[in-house]
Amino acid sequence: MSLxxxxxxxxxxxxxxxxxxxxxxxxxxxxxVPSALKGQIGPGSRVRVPFGAGDxxxxxxxxxxxxxxxxxxxxxxEIIDLVPGSISVExxxxxxxxxxxxxxxxxxxxxxxxxxxxxxxxxRRKKAAVVTLAITDPEGRDLLSTWKQKKYKxxxxxxxxxxxxxxxxxxIAVRECGVPRKDLIKLADQGILKISEPEDEGLSAExxxxxxxxxxxxxxxxxxxxxxxAHEAGIRKTWLLYGVTGSGKTxxxxxxxxxxxxxxxxxxxxxxxISLTYQTVSRFSARFKDQVAVIHSRMSAGERSxxxxxxxxxxxNVVIGARSALFAPVSKxxxxxxxxxxxxxxxxxxxxxxxxxxxAIYRAGLAGAHVVLGSATPSVESYAxxxxxxxxxxxLKNRAGAGRLPHVRVVDMxxxxxxxxxxxxxxxxxxxxxxxxxxxxxxxxxLNRRGYAGFVSCRSCGHVIKCPHCDVxxxxxxxxxxxxxxxxxxxxxxxxxxxxxxxxxAVFGLGTEKAEAALQREFPGARILRMDADTTRRRHAxxxxxxxxxxxxxxxxxxxxxxxxGHDYAxxxxxxILAADLSLNSADFRSSEKTFQLLCQAAGRAxxxxxxxxxxxxxxxxxHYAVTAAARHSxxxxxxxxxxxxxxxxxxxxxxxxVILIQSSDERQAVIAAxxxxxxxxxxxxxxxxxxxxLNPGAAAVSKIKDIYRQILYLKHQKGEVLKxxxxxxxxxxxxHPMFAGISVQFDYDPMNRY
Ligand code: ADP
Ligand code: ZN
Ligand code: ZN
Numbered sequence: 001m002s003l004x005x006x007x008x009x010x011x012x013x014x015x016x017x018x019x020x021x022x023x024x025x026x027x028x029x030x031x032x033v034p035s036a037l038k039g040q041i042g043p044g045s046r047v048r049v050p051f052g053a054g055d056x057x058x059x060x061x062x063x064x065x066x067x068x069x070x071x072x073x074x075x076x077x078e079i080i081d082l083v084p085g086s087i088s089v090e091x092x093x094x095x096x097x098x099x100x101x102x103x104x105x106x107x108x109x110x111x112x113x114x115x116x117x118x119x120x121x122x123x124r125r126k127k128a129a130v131v132t133l134a135i136t137d138p139e140g141r142d143l144l145s146t147w148k149q150k151k152y153k154x155x156x157x158x159x160x161x162x163x164x165x166x167x168x169x170x171x172i173a174v175r176e177c178g179v180p181r182k183d184l185i186k187l188a189d190q191g192i193l194k195i196s197e198p199e200d201e202g203l204s205a206e207x208x209x210x211x212x213x214x215x216x217x218x219x220x221x222x223x224x225x226x227x228x229x230a231h232e233a234g235i236r237k238t239w240l241l242y243g244v245t246g247s248g249k250t251x252x253x254x255x256x257x258x259x260x261x262x263x264x265x266x267x268x269x270x271x272x273x274i275s276l277t278y279q280t281v282s283r284f285s286a287r288f289k290d291q292v293a294v295i296h297s298r299m300s301a302g303e304r305s306x307x308x309x310x311x312x313x314x315x316x317n318v319v320i321g322a323r324s325a326l327f328a329p330v331s332k333x334x335x336x337x338x339x340x341x342x343x344x345x346x347x348x349x350x351x352x353x354x355x356x357x358x359x360a361i362y363r364a365g366l367a368g369a370h371v372v373l374g375s376a377t378p379s380v381e382s383y384a385x386x387x388x389x390x391x392x393x394x395x396l397k398n399r400a401g402a403g404r405l406p407h408v409r410v411v412d413m414x415x416x417x418x419x420x421x422x423x424x425x426x427x428x429x430x431x432x433x434x435x436x437x438x439x440x441x442x443x444x445x446x447l448n449r450r451g452y453a454g455f456v457s458c459r460s461c462g463h464v465i466k467c468p469h470c471d472v473x474x475x476x477x478x479x480x481x482x483x484x485x486x487x488x489x490x491x492x493x494x495x496x497x498x499x500x501x502x503x504x505x506a507v508f509g510l511g512t513e514k515a516e517a518a519l520q521r522e523f524p525g526a527r528i529l530r531m532d533a534d535t536t537r538r539r540h541a542x543x544x545x546x547x548x549x550x551x552x553x554x555x556x557x558x559x560x561x562x563x564x565x566g567h568d569y570a571x572x573x574x575x576x577i578l579a580a581d582l583s584l585n586s587a588d589f590r591s592s593e594k595t596f597q598l599l600c601q602a603a604g605r606a607x608x609x610x611x612x613x614x615x616x617x618x619x620x621x622x623x624h625y626a627v628t629a630a631a632r633h634s635x636x637x638x639x640x641x642x643x644x645x646x647x648x649x650x651x652x653x654x655x656x657x658x659v660i661l662i663q664s665s666d667e668r669q670a671v672i673a674a675x676x677x678x679x680x681x682x683x684x685x686x687x688x689x690x691x692x693x694x695l696n697p698g699a700a701a702v703s704k705i706k707d708i709y710r711q712i713l714y715l716k717h718q719k720g721e722v723l724k725x726x727x728x729x730x731x732x733x734x735x736x737h738p739m740f741a742g743i744s745v746q747f748d749y750d751p752m753n754r755y
Contacts, residue, residue, distance in 0.1 A: 012038055013069045014079060015108075016049060018060040020090045021116060026109050028063055030071055032078040041065075043108075044095035046083040059083060061094050064108050089312075089331040092366045096327070099362045105727050105747035106352035107735075114352060115327040117308045131158075131184060132167045134194040143192070154178035155187075162193075164479070166538035170195060216255060220248050223394045224255040230392070231259065231370070238361055238371040239392040240341075240383065244633065245376045245604025246568075248400030250280075253337050254287050256372060257318060261288070265334025265369075266317045270356060272343040273297055273322035274562060278543055281320055288318045295321030295328065298539075323348065323356045326363065333367040336360045341373035341382060342597055347752040355750070357382070376604060376635075377597040380646060381653040383639055406575070406606040406613035408631040412622045413579070424518045429576050429616050437526055437555055441573040441611065445519075445558040446602045447512055448579060448595075456482060456493065456507050463499035471704040476507040477534070478517075485533075487706045515578060516558055523556075531559035564602045570609025577602050580619040580627060588754040589651045592626040596638050599630035650716060652750045658692075658723040659748040659755060660713040661700070666742075667709040673743040674698075674711035680733065681715070681726065692717040692726060700755040712755050723749065 015028040031049055033041065041047065045062040057080065069076060097111035106114075133140050140163050147156040158177040161168060173179050179187075187193040216224060223241065230237070243249045257267045271280060276296050285292050293307045293316035310316040312329045319328040323346055326336070338346065338357060346356040357373065364371045373382055373391070386393040399405060411426040421427060436443050455473035457464040464473050467484035474482035476493060483490045495505050507514075512532040519528055531545050542562070549557045550569055557563055580599055588594075599617060607613020619627055629638035647654040660677060664670040678697050685691035695714035703710055717723050727747055734745045748755075 010067060011069070011073065013066045013073070013076065014041065014047075014062045015064040015066065016047065016060040016079075017063050017094075017112075018049075018051065018058055020061065029060075030066075030069060030076055032069075032073070032076045033065070034078050037079060037082060041079075041082060042095075043098035044091040044093075046088060046091055048080040048083060050077050050080065061090060063094055063097070063112060089329045092363065093327060093329065095366055096359065096363050100352040100354050100359065102728075103358070103362075103724070104352040104354045104749050105731065110351050114324075114348070114354070117305065117327070117329060129170045129195050130167045131162065131170055131173050132194045132196070133159075133162050134188070134191050137163060155183070164534075164537065216251060217248065217400055219396050219398070220252050220255070220400070223252050223396075224259070226392075226394070227256055227370075228259055236364070236368055236370055237392055238364075238373065238385075238390075239394060240378055240386040241372055241374040241394045241396070242378050242383070242386075242635070243374065243376060243394075243396030244399065244405060245601065246399040246401070246403060246405075246608060247376070247396035249339070249374045249376075249396065250283055251400065252394075252396075253339070253372070253374065254284070256335060256337070256370075257288070260334035260370075261291070261317055263334060265332045266314075266330040267319070267335045267337065268325060268328055268330060268333065268360075269318065269320045269337045269339065270323065270325060270346070270360070271320065271339045272345040274345070275340065276320070276322055277546070279546075279568070284318060284320055291315075291317045293319050293328075295319065295325045297322060326356050326360055333364070333369045335370045335372065336364050337372045337374065339374045341375045342377055342379040342593075344594070344752045351746050353746070353748045353751075355752075377600045378635070380593055380639065380642055383635075384643060384653050403608050403610070404612060405633050406603060406615045408603055408615040408617065408633070410617045410619060410622045410627060410631050413618050413620050416618075423522070424515055424578060425522065425576075426616075426618055429618065430522065432574050432614065432616060433523060433526075433556070433576070436574045437523060439573075442549070442552070442554075442569060442571045443556045443574045443576065444563055444569075444572050444602075444605055445515070445556060445576045445578060446564055446598075447515055447558070447560060448577075448598060456505060458497035458500060458502060459504040459506055460502035461497060461500040463497055463505075465498070465505065469704070469707045471702050475511070478513045486702070512558060512560060519556065519558065526556055527554040528556045528558060529554040531557060531562050533560070536562065561598070564598065564605060568608050569605070571611070572606055572608065573611050573613050575602055575606040575613070575615045577615070577617045577619075580617050580621075589646070589649065590752065592624070592645070593642060595624075596626040596630055596642075599627065600633070600635070603630060603633070650718065655716055655718045656720040656723055656750055658715040658717075658727060659751050660715070661746045661748065661755060662711040662713070663708050663744040663746070664742065665708055669743060670709040670711045673740060673745075674713060676739060677730070677734075677745070678713060680730065681713075684726070684729065690717075690722070692722055702755070710755065720749070 012033040014031050014033050016031055017028045019027070041062055043062055043064060047060060047062060048057055049060055050056070051058045093115045094112070097108065097115045100106065100114060101108050101111040135143070140159060144156060144159045144163065147159060154177055158173055158179045161177065170181065170184060173184060174181055184193060184195060188195050227239070241249055241252060253269065260267055269284065273296065281294055293311050295304060295307055307316070308329065311319055319325050319330060321328070338360060341357055348354050360371050382391065385391045411428055413426065416426045433443055455464060456476050465482060466473050467487065467489050469489055470484055470486040472484060472486055474484055474491070476482055480493050481490050482493050495503050497505050512530055516528060516530045519526065529545050529549055535545065536542050548554060552571065577599060580595060603615040606615050617627060617631060621627060625638060625641045646652065651657070662670055662674045662677065664673065674697060678694065681694060692715040695716055697713045698711065700710040700712040715723055715726070734740050
């Protein structure tokens with residue numbers, strides 16, 4: 001092997017995509033970069049290339065540059081030239097993909113799949129049919145016990161699931177329940193089932209009352225003016241809008257969008273999926289009419305691509321959606337608004353594990369657009385940047401319309417227990433609920449489900465009943481089943497312990513179902529609505545429950561996270577937080593922040609109308625600063641303490657963390673791979689003056705999900721660049737070295753959740 005002569009100029013090769021679509025991203029073609037274009041092109045560049053046998057000239061986009069051709073270089077054709085003015089939206093999205101790959105770690109193909117829209121020719125005739133029950137639920141339950149007696153196992157499985165889920169695809173009924181298609185048709189003929197085309201999955205216009213936008217108040221107007229002035233002066237930047245709940249942030253968004261639209265530019269508005277309700281969307285539609293396009297996860301692929309087409313053609317100028325709407329193909333982007341910017345849903349859970357906030361700032365930079373981050377409880381990251389002057393800061397301290405910030409009280413549940421109260425409700429909360437019921441005012445009760453799932457364990461030996469496929473405890477449901485919330489596994493609840501044989505297996509903890517039962521016992525006349533993952537499985541269930549509550553058809557709305565976001569009810573004068581507990585999540589460095597945010601958001605639900613509101617926080621940790629700061633509505637004091645903790649412990653944003661998640665269906669392989677990666681990192685640390693710190697290597701907190709074993713390495717360093725550099729040196733080894741064959745390795749930079 002001879003070394004190349006010194007004089008030889010290095011060849012560069014480009015991967016080129018000629019069909020800009022999600023489906024075509026793994027079909028890129030390699031071309032030589034002519035010397036005249038070296039240094040001038042990069043990912044996103046639009047170029048002309050000879051294509052096919054006849055060397056027809058077509059346009060394509062560069063997705064990557066390589067020094068290795070990957071093919072016989074003599075057979076490669078050369079790029080013809082750069083297409084002038086190549087700042088098309090496609091070009092920008094490919095640059096965003098390249099940013100995702102570099103910043104968060106993934107292959108370019110994964111990154112392109114993340115940003116490019118799914119191009120799907122809609123064949124409306126071939127939508128999957130769905131099965132629903134044609135009989136009432138009580139009739140269904142009667143039939144279920146008959147079928148169980150007759151040992152019609154497949155049919156019973158189907159019926160049981162339909163009673164729970166409301167509907168399912170015929171394909172699933174056949175595959176997962178084992179009911180043959182001809183039997184489905186027979187059951188439909190007998191009037192037991194209904195087989196039909198799926199309903200439109202759009203957000204239903206269930207009657208939730210909407211208050212129309214008012215003229216801006218002084219605080220809001222000041223912000224709109226400041227924005228307009230900066231914009232006219234040519235300034236483009238990121239702004240943090242910190243406004244207490246109900247301060248009228250949405251009205252500000254509408255005003256800013258109006259300024260942008262007048263210039264012929266477009267807007268993207270991101271909202272956490274869970275708050276993407278009819279109520280929110282309609283405030284935008286009321287203002288911008290059919291210029292609004294909505295993208296949400298409950299849409300079918302066909303509906304989604306129809307919306308994308310409206311956006312691409314410029315008929316829609318205001319795109320509203322959850323995280324992935326960030327990649328909407330708007331070509332004249334003027335502003336990206338991220339509402340509830342602190343929300344964990346803005347972090348993707350699949351590779352590349354990007355954060356929408358950082359990615360929005362990058363995309364806006366390419367397009368010359370603004371980013372506006374809005375929150376009543378800004379993330380520690382964003383507030384720190386605003387404080388340091390990196391973002392502009394706008395503050396709304398008071399509620400906009402009617403209503404004051406509610407009075408908040410904290411109840412120490414340890415005291416309650418000591419004084420003999422074994423109920424879920426403190427005496428104070430019971431009194432307040434009774435008072436509201438008497439006054440015909442409404443109550444919301446919030447249960448932070450995260451730490452409080454009803455797990456099942458043996459009182460005699462302590463054995464916890466776990467999912468056989470995941471390393472998590474099963475959750476008890478009132479229908480007598482135990483279910484896994486990670487993989488959907490279900491089994492019947494048995495009181496006999498599989499470990500020691502004692503008959504004392506029992507349900508621990510407090511779930512929403514148990515809380516509902518307790519409510520019914522304590523307040524027999526009250527009309528109660530429950531909102532959680534189980535009661536919202538059926539389509540439109542969200543809107544139906546909230547609609548009923550806003551029409552006053554219930555006195556108490558009990559629910560999880562779902563009830564605390566973005567809904568506005570004038571008649572709610574009491575919010576009870578049943579368990580604001582922290583300790584169960586303490587392994588997560590963000591647990592105080594998450595608790596504080598939830599408490600503030602929950603508290604913000606009360607007193608939205610003319611009547612004053614009251615909030616009661618029940619907790620076992622009443623002196624924790626997240627609780628005390630929330631009770632005083634003091635974001636600033638929370639921030640000071642939290643920031644001090646982060647800088648002491650070197651957690652983001654004061655330092656950075658890179659999680660390496662190693663997964664395999666073979667536990668031993670996962671462990672070996674993790675040890676090898678650790679060794680490679682330790683070796684490379686030797687020649688570094690200030691190497692990253694490796695923290696708690698070993699099994700992840702949830703060490704197995706769906707039969708896949710999970711090993712984890714945490715790396716920490718003051719400078720994000722150091723971690724990025726390490727990751728980029730590691731990636732090729734993981735992809736190419738045979739010792740990592742069959743092992744999945746994922747990276748998560750500055751994680752939002754613990755593993
Ligand atoms: P946030 O998004 O900050 O929680 P919203 O934009 O939802 O606040 O506003 C809270 C309530 O105040 C809404 O009912 C809204 O209609 C009302 N509101 C907002 N701005 C004004 C205003 N300038 N004058 C009167 N009412 C307002
Ligand atoms: Zn036991
Ligand atoms: Zn499971």
